[in-house]
Amino acid sequence: MAAATLAPNDLEAFWMPFTANRAFKAAPRMLVRAKDMHYWSSDGRKLLDGAAGLWCVNAGHSREPIVKAIQEQAAEMAFAPSFQFGNPKAFQLASRIAALAPGDLDHVFFCNSGSEAVDTALKIAIAYWNAKGQGARQRLIGRVRGYHGVGFGGIAVGGITPNRKMFGSSLPAADHLPATYNRAEQAFSRGEPAWGGHLADELENIVGLHDASTIAAVIVEPMAGSTGALPAPKGYLQKLRAICDKHDILLIFDEVITGFGRLGHAFAAERYGVVPDMICFAKGVTSGAVPMGGVIVRGGLYEAFMKGPEHVVELFHGYTYSAHPMACAAGLATLDVYESEKLFENARALEDTWADAVHGLKGLPNVVDIRTIGLVGAIDLAPKDGAPGKRGFEAMEQSFHHQDLLIRIAGDSIVLSPPLILNEDHIDEMIDKVARTIRALA
Numbered sequence: 271m272a273a274a275t276l277a278p279n280d281l282e283a284f285w286m287p288f289t290a291n292r293a294f295k296a297a298p299r300m301l302v303r304a305k306d307m308h309y310w311s312s313d314g315r316k317l318l319d320g321a322a323g324l325w326c327v328n329a330g331h332s333r334e335p336i337v338k339a340i341q342e343q344a345a346e347m348a349f350a351p352s353f354q355f356g357n358p359k360a361f362q363l364a365s366r367i368a369a370l371a372p373g374d375l376d377h378v379f380f381c382n383s384g385s386e387a388v389d390t391a392l393k394i395a396i397a398y399w400n401a402k403g404q405g406a407r408q409r410l411i412g413r414v415r416g417y418h419g420v421g422f423g424g425i426a427v428g429g430i431t432p433n434r435k436m437f438g439s440s441l442p443a444a445d446h447l448p449a450t451y452n453r454a455e456q457a458f459s460r461g462e463p464a465w466g467g468h469l470a471d472e473l474e475n476i477v478g479l480h481d482a483s484t485i486a487a488v489i490v491e492p493m494a495g496s497t498g499a500l501p502a503p504k505g506y507l508q509k510l511r512a513i514c515d516k517h518d519i520l521l522i523f524d525e526v527i528t529g530f531g532r533l534g535h536a537f538a539a540e541r542y543g544v545v546p547d548m549i550c551f552a553k554g555v556t557s558g559a560v561p562m563g564g565v566i567v568r569g570g571l572y573e574a575f576m577k578g579p580e581h582v583v584e585l586f587h588g589y590t591y592s593a594h595p596m597a598c599a600a601g602l603a604t605l606d607v608y609e610s611e612k613l614f615e616n617a618r619a620l621e622d623t624w625a626d627a628v629h630g631l632k633g634l635p636n637v638v639d640i641r642t643i644g645l646v647g648a649i650d651l652a653p654k655d656g657a658p659g660k661r662g663f664e665a666m667e668q669s670f671h672h673q674d675l676l677i678r679i680a681g682d683s684i685v686l687s688p689p690l691i692l693n694e695d696h697i698d699e700m701i702d703k704v705a706r707t708i709r710a711l712a
């Protein structure tokens with residue numbers, strides 16, 4: 271017998287991710303259409319997208335060439351297995367991504383999300399040391415305030431308390447560098463804060479505690495996105511690279527947010543002149559149009575696995591939808607848009623104008639810090655007494671319902687990361703809407 275039918279517009283059945291479900295279902299923020307820099311709400315309003323969806327729609331919404339590529343691929347071959355078989359676009363896309371990556375980062379493992387990319391990179395790191403006969407190297411070092419998705423590996427190295435505390439102790443062999451943010455030293459920084467490079471030296475203490483022979487890899491975001499856009503301090507990433515080199519520890523950059531132009535380069539690794547051993551990517555690779563993630567690895571790592579009988583699988587890892595043909599088609603079309611419209615260059619060219627505009631919000635009520643880097647901006651609002659996160663939540667509701675602007679919040683911070691097709695008029699309009707939002711809450 272059929273179960274009682276839910277009303278077609280019932281909001282109850284969908285358990286929404288990273289959402290205050292009860293608050294949402296009482297006052298929904300429903301998105302029904304999108305084009306270029308805008309969303310449309312279910313009540314017909316056109317909203318400026320200040321968040322590139324969720325840090326991913328870097329080429330803008332529903333772009334013609336990407337839509338066409340997905341449609342054509344769906345008709346030609348919507349699915350093909352990547353275990354023991356291939357589809358041509360997977361190889362093309364891997365080559366294109368490898369060509370964008372610095373140094374000898376020249377092999378690409380595909381998956382479907384940032385969380386899977388992180389877990390894949392962590393597993394490759396541990397397996398690599400096994401393959402090299404150093405199986406004791408299993409420890410993984412993340413950072414406080416880091417976000418590496420929601421898999422068990424990602425939360426083990428991640429540094430966001432609520433993401434960890436409900437889920438047991440996760441991987442035992444994880445440790446953490448200290449967070450790089452210090453408001454007293456860094457408030458209202460533009461780009462990389464001058465203070466904090468020395469915090470990378472903490473890695474030496476961690477190595478001293480555990481011994482390098484037990485450490486597989488260090489994983490960090492070049493800019494911590496989800497905890498309020500915290501750029502790496504000047505010299506920090508270069509120092510991490512030097513310490514990892516000294517102790518033969520792999521360095522992984524989680525570029526799920528910073529990849530594909532967010533900081534004005536294909537990868538932040540290029541901006542900082544630091545070549546990690548692996549780069550995790552997702553989001554911008556398809557401009558969010560089809561789920562896709564992946565890990566770019568240095569040739570030497572790949573080669574370490576290419577031994578033994580040739581008919582035997584070298585890495586026992588992969589996902590049914592790894593290198594999904596529709597994601598590959600979307601990825602190739604997205605990279606074409608980035609290239610032909612010079613969107614990474616646009617992000618770089620606008621960085622100063624953007625920073626001027628965002629920092630112009632200084633002095634508005636409750637604004638206690640502002641940070642900018644690339645096409646990212648974060649505005650920290652003072653929390654309400656006894657209700658952390660409430661002012662941030664109200665900012666999101668105010669901007670959505672009354673200012674026709676979509677923003678992302680991290681606690682009491684407003685975080686902006688617009689599509690890279692942004693122009694100066696969009697910047698003026700967006701910052702004006704943010705200012706109105708902040709004033710309305712005062």
Ligand SMILES: Cc1ncc(COP(=O)(O)O)c(C=O)c1O
Pocket residue numbers: 325382383384385386388417418419420491495496524525526527552553
């Ligand atoms: C740095 C970083 N890593 C991993 C992830 C997880 O990606 P996903 O939500 O696609 O699993 C995110 C998501 O925002 C991220 O910002």
